[in-house]
Amino acid sequence: MPVGPLSGITVIDLTRVLAGPFSTMLLSELGARVIKVETPGTGDDARAYGPFKSGKSAYFISVNRGKESIGLNLKDDDDRAIFEAMLAKADVVVENFRPGTMEKLGYGWEDIHAQYPNLIYAACSGFGHTGPHSKRPAYDMVVQAMGGIMSITGQPGGEPTRVGLSIGDLGAGLYTTIGIISAIYDRANTGEARKVDVSMLDCQVSLMENAIARYAATGEIPGPLGGRHPSITPFQVFRTKDSHLIIAAGNDVMFHRFCDIIGREDIKNDQRFASNGSRTEHHVELGKLIEAVLETRDTAEWLPQLDEAGIPASKINNVADIMTHPQMAPRQMLVTVDDPTFGEMKVAGNPIKLSGYTDSGRRATAPAVDENRAAIVKEFLG
Amino acid sequence: MPVGPLSGITVIDLTRVLAGPFSTMLLSELGARVIKVETPGTGDDARAYGPFKSGKSAYFISVNRGKESIGLNLKDDDDRAIFEAMLAKADVVVENFRPGTMEKLGYGWEDIHAQYPNLIYAACSGFGHTGPHSKRPAYDMVVQAMGGIMSITGQPGGEPTRVGLSIGDLGAGLYTTIGIISAIYDRANTGEARKVDVSMLDCQVSLMENAIARYAATGEIPGPLGGRHPSITPFQVFRTKDSHLIIAAGNDVMFHRFCDIIGREDIKNDQRFASNGSRTEHHVELGKLIEAVLETRDTAEWLPQLDEAGIPASKINNVADIMTHPQMAPRQMLVTVDDPTFGEMKVAGNPIKLSGYTDSGRRATAPAVDENRAAIVKEFLG
Numbered sequence: 228m229p230v231g232p233l234s235g236i237t238v239i240d241l242t243r244v245l246a247g248p249f250s251t252m253l254l255s256e257l258g259a260r261v262i263k264v265e266t267p268g269t270g271d272d273a274r275a276y277g278p279f280k281s282g283k284s285a286y287f288i289s290v291n292r293g294k295e296s297i298g299l300n301l302k303d304d305d306d307r308a309i310f311e312a313m314l315a316k317a318d319v320v321v322e323n324f325r326p327g328t329m330e331k332l333g334y335g336w337e338d339i340h341a342q343y344p345n346l347i348y349a350a351c352s353g354f355g356h357t358g359p360h361s362k363r364p365a366y367d368m369v370v371q372a373m374g375g376i377m378s379i380t381g382q383p384g385g386e387p388t389r390v391g392l393s394i395g396d397l398g399a400g401l402y403t404t405i406g407i408i409s410a411i412y413d414r415a416n417t418g419e420a421r422k423v424d425v426s427m428l429d430c431q432v433s434l435m436e437n438a439i440a441r442y443a444a445t446g447e448i449p450g451p452l453g454g455r456h457p458s459i460t461p462f463q464v465f466r467t468k469d470s471h472l473i474i475a476a477g478n479d480v481m482f483h484r485f486c487d488i489i490g491r492e493d494i495k496n497d498q499r500f501a502s503n504g505s506r507t508e509h510h511v512e513l514g515k516l517i518e519a520v521l522e523t524r525d526t527a528e529w530l531p532q533l534d535e536a537g538i539p540a541s542k543i544n545n546v547a548d549i550m551t552h553p554q555m556a557p558r559q560m561l562v563t564v565d566d567p568t569f570g571e572m573k574v575a576g577n578p579i580k581l582s583g584y585t586d587s588g589r590r591a592t593a594p595a596v597d598e599n600r601a602a603i604v605k606e607f608l609g
Numbered sequence: 610m611p612v613g614p615l616s617g618i619t620v621i622d623l624t625r626v627l628a629g630p631f632s633t634m635l636l637s638e639l640g641a642r643v644i645k646v647e648t649p650g651t652g653d654d655a656r657a658y659g660p661f662k663s664g665k666s667a668y669f670i671s672v673n674r675g676k677e678s679i680g681l682n683l684k685d686d687d688d689r690a691i692f693e694a695m696l697a698k699a700d701v702v703v704e705n706f707r708p709g710t711m712e713k714l715g716y717g718w719e720d721i722h723a724q725y726p727n728l729i730y731a732a733c734s735g736f737g738h739t740g741p742h743s744k745r746p747a748y749d750m751v752v753q754a755m756g757g758i759m760s761i762t763g764q765p766g767g768e769p770t771r772v773g774l775s776i777g778d779l780g781a782g783l784y785t786t787i788g789i790i791s792a793i794y795d796r797a798n799t800g801e802a803r804k805v806d807v808s809m810l811d812c813q814v815s816l817m818e819n820a821i822a823r824y825a826a827t828g829e830i831p832g833p834l835g836g837r838h839p840s841i842t843p844f845q846v847f848r849t850k851d852s853h854l855i856i857a858a859g860n861d862v863m864f865h866r867f868c869d870i871i872g873r874e875d876i877k878n879d880q881r882f883a884s885n886g887s888r889t890e891h892h893v894e895l896g897k898l899i900e901a902v903l904e905t906r907d908t909a910e911w912l913p914q915l916d917e918a919g920i921p922a923s924k925i926n927n928v929a930d931i932m933t934h935p936q937m938a939p940r941q942m943l944v945t946v947d948d949p950t951f952g953e954m955k956v957a958g959n960p961i962k963l964s965g966y967t968d969s970g971r972r973a974t975a976p977a978v979d980e981n982r983a984a985i986v987k988e989f990l991g
Contacts, residue, residue: 280826285822375926390758412790574825
């Protein structure tokens, strides 16, 4: 188990699928002990999401590695006694049910706080615990649509496009993590245990900050821009002979160096392209001129020159490219889970590097449903 | 200034543009005092990014509201004395320079830690402070391409598509925030101040967790899927008579209810669509059948029925739709900045709701460069 700033913190984790489990996975990466409380038998819904090997989900392992599991029926008196013994000794309980579910079980914030005044309670839901939409169901796809990110992602005039990863869930998971760790610090500081209430929709709105400020200032509704930055040029995707290339020439100096590399003094001296503002205004013409040159060679031929000139550039990496990227091993960004079914499997590591804590690069796999019951019952019920 | 778990924490903020400033904005939202240290005269580069009013940037206000500013030339002895007096009393220093920049100034982690052993040092850079790519320049666009998110975003077979918001920067800002608050808690716990080293690329890899696990388990390289979930169906965008609709029917019960709403018993009973697995396998045929019905009515006609049946659904909101969404006001997700140039301007609020702390819904605007110099010098130099 990783050792980190949260070592010594015990998290009772009722979360399912992605937003909550991603948050508690990050807590585990920072040293916390995370005990999943699952529906007996089937467990977390995400255990049923592929890809599978011998019925086991790789998706599930990725966000639940290093956790323990106990199967508890929270409507059964014996299981409730175990759950309550766990709550009495834990630091944090986290859930991502629809608001109202915990209250029906008698474990809403008011009840929990009265009974376990030292326990932090974190809820991550679709719309939060207040407001008229509070009790509606939500999924990543819904909040991506409702929160506006889909309205600015995709090709201009093209079909609505989802962000390819579950930014609705993962975003909420990150903010929930910030909320929980803030509350842990706050409790150490003030003695008060708090409720953390995070809504997936709110998190999307927070990420939309730039679009919101633009709209608030100008009344203009931003739309999708394809592979281009709205206000910096050239800062976009270009076609090459064999594939594509991203170039991010963020200022005049870089733009001039870039013109030198493509051997186009005329573009450098063209008044239409004299400043970032005018380049952005004339981005269609400029893009065509640049692409005509870039299309004469392969991406791999252009990249070394751009790197040498200090112009931020990249090919468009796919997942296989990431796995072999030279920055991954020194950063320990792919860690090894040793799973009885999958064998040694690489999963994404911990991007939060803190001095004084070392990372073994290995993680325990995800537990089977109820795998740790005997030890947990013995420990908490005594 | 918001009151929260980080009240009493002072952050010296050397960050520019987006990733770092977004992180320190979140710290400010949680109660920390954030003092921007800027290049005298021009200040943070983002002050030059539009949209503008009377030369003032709305973009800048959004992520720098509530902060203070002092202009310091860190190569000037008098200014260095002020800076060092600030470091001596602060809790956290944050920077997002290219690795090596702080070392050249004599303010690298080793120097800082020796001189100010109680000061947490957080660095947010393109590739991190270790590894062969460490000193390369990066921008959001580059890490979106390099980290793989662009390879899974967009229409199948279409042009490479950037996520419409700066997920490279914002993602790194969120992980940096987690790292800083973890370090603040850790210092309270162990007495040790640590270095937090976050790389934009690492953060993208962390967000790619599902794609990485899929690839590790199957060897398949995922590509863009347009507006569809890779393994749940129907969980996608559909065309309606006037626009589009997202439907996220995550299980058989919801799928059957959905078939009832569109009045298609035949689809419900079709063996090809009997389970989520077979629906996903036959998603093209199913999508066409569903869309043929949805295209007979407007989005606004379908939504109430779907909501009533508890089927997660949404239209594709643009920024203007968000601003009037009924969940925004009760959640205080649009807060008011009272700026002398823009007047009252709405910006995205704080999605981390903690019991016991109230949100006034108002924020101080972003400072002018060096606006708080006199008070800061008086306070820290005594």
